[in-house]
Amino acid sequence: MSQIVLTPSENEYFDQLIPAIKEVTIEGRGNQLLQTLGQYSDYCETEIESICRNNHQDFTASVDHLLRAWDGTVHLTSEILKVNQSIQSSTENLAEQKRALVESRGVRQNADEASQALKDCLEVLRLANQVNDLLGKKSHYAALRALDELLNVHLREVTQYQITGTIQKSAPATKRLIAEAVMTDLNTWLFRIRETSQFLGEVAFYHTEQRRTRQKERGEKFAHLGNFKLNSAMELVFDEDDEFDILDNEDVRVDFTPLFECLHIHNALGQTEKFRLEYAATRKQQKELLMPASITLLDPEEENVSELLEGIAGFAIVEKATMKKASDLRSAVDVDELWDSMCQTAITLISKALHEVNNAEKLLKIKGVIALFIQTMNSWSYSVGALDAFLLTLFEKYAELLKRRFSDDFQEIVSTDDYMPMPINNLDEYDKVVNVSWCIPDKPREELNFPCVLPFSQMYPLCCIDIRNFLNQFYFFSDDHFQHPKVIDDTLKTSLDELLSEKVCQSLVERLSSQYLGQIVQILINLEHFEIACQELEQLLVAARSSSSPGGSIMLHATESFRSNKKTAEKRIFELVNSKIDDLIETAEYDWLSSTLETEPSNYMQTLTRYLSNIMNSVLLGLPTEIKELIYFDALSHAANMILALPLSPDVKRINPNGVAALANDVRFLSEFVDTLNNPILQENLDELQQTVVLMSAENTEEYYDVSVRNKKYGRVDVMNGPLLLEKYTSLIIIQTMAGKLN
Numbered sequence: 001m002s003q004i005v006l007t008p009s010e011n012e013y014f015d016q017l018i019p020a021i022k023e024v025t026i027e028g029r030g031n032q033l034l035q036t037l038g039q040y041s042d043y044c045e046t047e048i049e050s051i052c053r054n055n056h057q058d059f060t061a062s063v064d065h066l067l068r069a070w071d072g073t074v075h076l077t078s079e080i081l082k083v084n085q086s087i088q089s090s091t092e093n094l095a096e097q098k099r100a101l102v103e104s105r106g107v108r109q110n111a112d113e114a115s116q117a118l119k120d121c122l123e124v125l126r127l128a129n130q131v132n133d134l135l136g137k138k139s140h141y142a143a144l145r146a147l148d149e150l151l152n153v154h155l156r157e158v159t160q161y162q163i164t165g166t167i168q169k170s171a172p173a174t175k176r177l178i179a180e181a182v183m184t185d186l187n188t189w190l191f192r193i194r195e196t197s198q199f200l201g202e203v204a205f206y207h208t209e210q211r212r213t214r215q216k217e218r219g220e221k222f223a224h225l226g227n228f229k230l231n232s233a234m235e236l237v238f239d240e241d242d243e244f245d246i247l248d249n250e251d252v253r254v255d256f257t258p259l260f261e262c263l264h265i266h267n268a269l270g271q272t273e274k275f276r277l278e279y280a281a282t283r284k285q286q287k288e289l290l291m292p293a294s295i296t297l298l299d300p301e302e303e304n305v306s307e308l309l310e311g312i313a314g315f316a317i318v319e320k321a322t323m324k325k326a327s328d329l330r331s332a333v334d335v336d337e338l339w340d341s342m343c344q345t346a347i348t349l350i351s352k353a354l355h356e357v358n359n360a361e362k363l364l365k366i367k368g369v370i371a372l373f374i375q376t377m378n379s380w381s382y383s384v385g386a387l388d389a390f391l392l393t394l395f396e397k398y399a400e401l402l403k404r405r406f407s408d409d410f411q412e413i414v415s416t417d418d419y420m421p422m423p424i425n426n427l428d429e430y431d432k433v434v435n436v437s438w439c440i441p442d443k444p445r446e447e448l449n450f451p452c453v454l455p456f457s458q459m460y461p462l463c464c465i466d467i468r469n470f471l472n473q474f475y476f477f478s479d480d481h482f483q484h485p486k487v488i489d490d491t492l493k494t495s496l497d498e499l500l501s502e503k504v505c506q507s508l509v510e511r512l513s514s515q516y517l518g519q520i521v522q523i524l525i526n527l528e529h530f531e532i533a534c535q536e537l538e539q540l541l542v543a544a545r546s547s548s549s550p551g552g553s554i555m556l557h558a559t560e561s562f563r564s565n566k567k568t569a570e571k572r573i574f575e576l577v578n579s580k581i582d583d584l585i586e587t588a589e590y591d592w593l594s595s596t597l598e599t600e601p602s603n604y605m606q607t608l609t610r611y612l613s614n615i616m617n618s619v620l621l622g623l624p625t626e627i628k629e630l631i632y633f634d635a636l637s638h639a640a641n642m643i644l645a646l647p648l649s650p651d652v653k654r655i656n657p658n659g660v661a662a663l664a665n666d667v668r669f670l671s672e673f674v675d676t677l678n679n680p681i682l683q684e685n686l687d688e689l690q691q692t693v694v695l696m697s698a699e700n701t702e703e704y705y706d707v708s709v710r711n712k713k714y715g716r717v718d719v720m721n722g723p724l725l726l727e728k729y730t731s732l733i734i735i736q737t738m739a740g741k742l743n
Contacts, residue, residue, distance in 0.1 A: 018083070025084045026091060034077075041073070144178050144265055175269055182262045187282070189258040193318055194286045196252065201310030201376075204246050204317060208376040212480065247321055254318065256325055263329055276329055283319070287338055290315055291345045297353045302365050305350060309373040312342045320380050339382055347390045354394075360401040364476055367394050371481035388483045395477055395487065403495045406470050410463060410503040414511075417459035419522040421622055425451050436468065437461045438533040455622045456529045457522050463504060464533060470496065475544065489545040493554060496537065500558035504530060509565050512572045518619045520576060524569035525622055527562050534559035573631055577615065578638045584608045585642045592652050592659035601669035602662070608639060609673040629679060636674060636685040643667070644689050647696075647725055655728045660696045667693050688716040692725065701726050 024033045127146055134143035247254040266275035290311050295304040316339050323330040350366075357363050370391065374384045424430045430448065434441060437460060474492045478485055508523050534556050541554045588604045612635060620628050647655055647663065667689055674682050691714050695704055703709045704722055714722065 017080075021080055021084060022087050025087055030084060037073075037077070041070075144175075144268055178265060179269060179271065182258075182265050183278070185258050186262040186279075190282060190286060193254065194290065194315075196254070197290065197314030197318065198307055198311040200246065200252055200254070200314030200317060201312065202314075203249070203251050204313050204376050205306075205310060205372050207244050207246060208372055208379070212375075246317060254321070256322070259322065259329075260326065263326055272328070279329060280334055283338065287315065287342060291342065292349070295349050295353050297350070297357050297362070297366060302369050305366055306369050308346060308349065309369060312346060313373060313376055316342065316377060316382060317380060320382070336383065340386070343386050347386065350390075351393070354397060357397070358401065360398055360405060360473065363394060363398045363401060364473075367391065367398070367477060368480060370394070375481050391482055392484055392487060395482070395484070395491070398477055399474070399491050399495055402470060402473055403499065406466055406499055407503050409466050410499060411507060413459045413462045413466070414504065414507040417457050419457050419459075419511075419519040419526075421453040421455055421522070421525075422458050422461070423451055423453050433461045437464045437529075438536040439529060440532070455525050457526060460526055460529050460533075463530075467496070467500075467533070467537070470499070471540070471544070485545075489541070493541060493556070496541075497556050497558050500530070500534065500556070501561045505558060505561045505565055509568060512569055515576065517573065517576045517580075517615065520569060520572050521619055521623060524566060524573065524627070527566045527569055528624070531559060531562040531566065534562060570627065570630065573620075574634045574638075577631060577635045580611060581608060581635060581639045582642060584611065585639065585646070588643075588646060590646060590659060590662055592647065592655040594656070594658040594662065597658050598662040598665060601666050605666040605669050609670060612636075612673070629682075632677065632679070632682055633685060636670075636682055639670070640686050640689040643670075644692060644721070647728070648721055652728060655696070655725070657697075660693065660729065664693045664697060688718065691716045692721065695722060696725055696729050701729070 021033065024030060127149065130143075130146050132143075134146060246252075263272075263275065266272055292308065295308055297305060316335075319330060319335045319338060323332060323335050350370075357366070370387065374387050374391075378384050422433070424433065427445065427448070427450065430445065430450070430452075433454065434445075437456075439454070439456070439460075471492065474488060474495075478488055482488070505527070508527060511523060512520055514520060538554045538556055538559065545554075584604050584607055587607075588602060590602070612632070616628060616632065620631060623631070643663075643666070646652070647659075667686065671683065671686055671690065674686060695701065695714050695717055698704075704714055704717075704726060710717075710722075
């Protein structure tokens with residue numbers, strides 16, 4: 001109270017007094033306050049009286065002042081009481097308001113809690129609805145995340161409410177809905193992928209074809225680069241600048257997002273293995289749907305086999321890309337198993353339809369498609385061993401068709417040939433024939449005069465053209481891709497050997513039965529040129545064979561066949577010439593007992609020499625000189641033997657000098673004809689005939705029985721024929737002598 005009274009200002013006095021009064025009033029000590037104030041007033045009054053004794057005026061003034069203060073105090077006390085009453089009233093109202101406030105705060109708290117619970121529940125419901133909305137928008141992964149957030153975060157905040165149990169019970173069904181929805185989208189994606197596989201394969205084939213073209217251009221520009229094949233390390237290095245993504249380009253784009261989303265969702269659901277098995281089963285079913293029940297190889301543009309292989313390529317490329325992007329989903333074993341299955345099915349389908357193909361060019365186009373397929377898939381690191389092996393089957397079929405076709409061609413050429421020397425009208429024709437034929441011209445082309453004839457007949461250049469085409473078409477099969485060049489080398493040698501031996505050589509030999517000498521001579525000339533062609537082919541095959549084939553020379557059996565059958569043709573010429581000689585000599589009409597002396601050669605002898613001269617200058621003119629000389633040698637030897645056989649005939653019993661003279665005239669005429677041939681060796685064929693005629697014309701025939709004389713003068717006369725002819729000639733002389741004595 002002292003502190004309140006001693007406050008320096010009135011405002012502070014009231015500021016401290018009113019709260020004190022309020023506090024005392026609230027505490028129920030109002031009377032104590034009044035008592036204290038009364039005591040303080042008495043104290044102040046005592047102090048005042050003490051002060052007044054010392055100073056009455058001041059005291060009086062102080063009393064007045066005190067009275068006034070007292071009046072003010074009384075008034076103030078009255079006011080304080082009023083204030084106290086007011087405060088008490090206000091305090092009661094305040095307490096009542098406070099109670100109301102406390103009650104309202106409880107209600108408000110309950111309302112806030114209810115509001116928050118409602119908000120939490122609404123948030124839970126919003127997230128639940130959001131899951132369904134995201135499913136409707138096909139945002140499957142976002143839906144799964146929203147569901148996960150709902151279950152693991154928001155639902156824990158409302159565990160005390162029934163909605164929690166309801167949502168938790170529906171969560172597995174929602175997860176199944178998400179899984180089913182994402183699988184539905186994946187199946188749609190897989191369907192589109194299956195529909196796109198063939199086009200994807202077509203794009204891959206086109207890209208491989210472009211790489212082929214670039215590699216070919218590099219090989220033409222730099223020869224050493226031509227030795228590197230497609231997919232070799234060198235080719236890949238040179239081609240790395242031309243980047244091309246088969247799965248993402250302007251023509252086709254394969255988006256793996258649905259697959260990744262499905263895989264991720266199943267991983268989140270803990271169903272990875274189940275999804276992997278379902279995906280593998282689905283891809284296997286798609287593989288089965290991709291493969292047709294059968295195909296045809298007779299379509300004009302190889303569309304059936306192209307579509308089949310393009311579809312397989314696209315399917316396999318997607319599989320390989322899936323394995324690289326999601327190794328947990330597709331393993332190398334799974335992918336290779338599908339690949340092997342598709343390859344075997346494709347091989348089976350093509351093999352079943354292979355019997356339809358009867359044209360080598362058609363089969364070559366089919367091989368080209370398969371080779372393009374192999375090179376494309378080889379670039380994706382697929383095993384192509386089975387396909388490479390299948391190319392061997394195609395090659396066997398191809399070789400068979402080529403052999404059959406060229407066999408027919410050769411037979412037609414041989415059967416339709418005129419077997420006459422080939423006429424050439426101008427230099428262009430000559431160049432064309434010489435360029436396609438294996439022949440050695442007799443003269444430089446500048447010295448030729450046209451028209452002229454070549455020694456061989458038309459069949460030879462035609463066969464040479466076919467042989468060159470046969471070689472080229474065989475090696476066409478090794479273009480682009482073929483891993484068995486040695487098989488081509490061996491099969492080509494065997495097939496060419498058989499064609500030349502059986503279809504050309506044997507056909508020519510069969511025609512040696514002809515009675516026309518000109519045809520036989522032409523066959524002999526052709527055989528000789530074919531022998532030359534075979535020798536050239538042997539060298540050509542050595543130069544063309546692959547590095548994988550063993551080295552050394554190549555020997556064609558056809559070479560020996562043509563060489564040996566030249567002898568057969570020569571023998572046939574000998575037979576025909578000798579047959580003609582026989583026919584001419586059979587016309588000889590010797591009168592062995594003629595009474596007149598003939599001074600002219602016989603008609604048959606003149607005809608014989610004229611025949612030999614004519615055939616050598618016409619029919620046999622195209623033959624090499626050594627063969628013509630051999631024919632002359634054999635013909636003259638045969639003619640001499642046939643002429644010698646005339647007097648040795650059993651029908652000739654006796655021979656007189658005039659008969660011997662007629663024979664001597666013919667032998668001398670024949671010898672003179674041989675002299676005109678300017679070949680002394682040919683005269684040796686007439687030695688026996690000439691010595692026999694000399695023996696029969698000798699005055700002293702007894703000297704024949706003298707060995708020393710016989711060896712010197714009649715060494716070529718047969719020891720059996722000499723006495724026989726002398727006997728015929730001598731017996732006639734004896735008879736004539738006896739007849740003369742009788743006369």
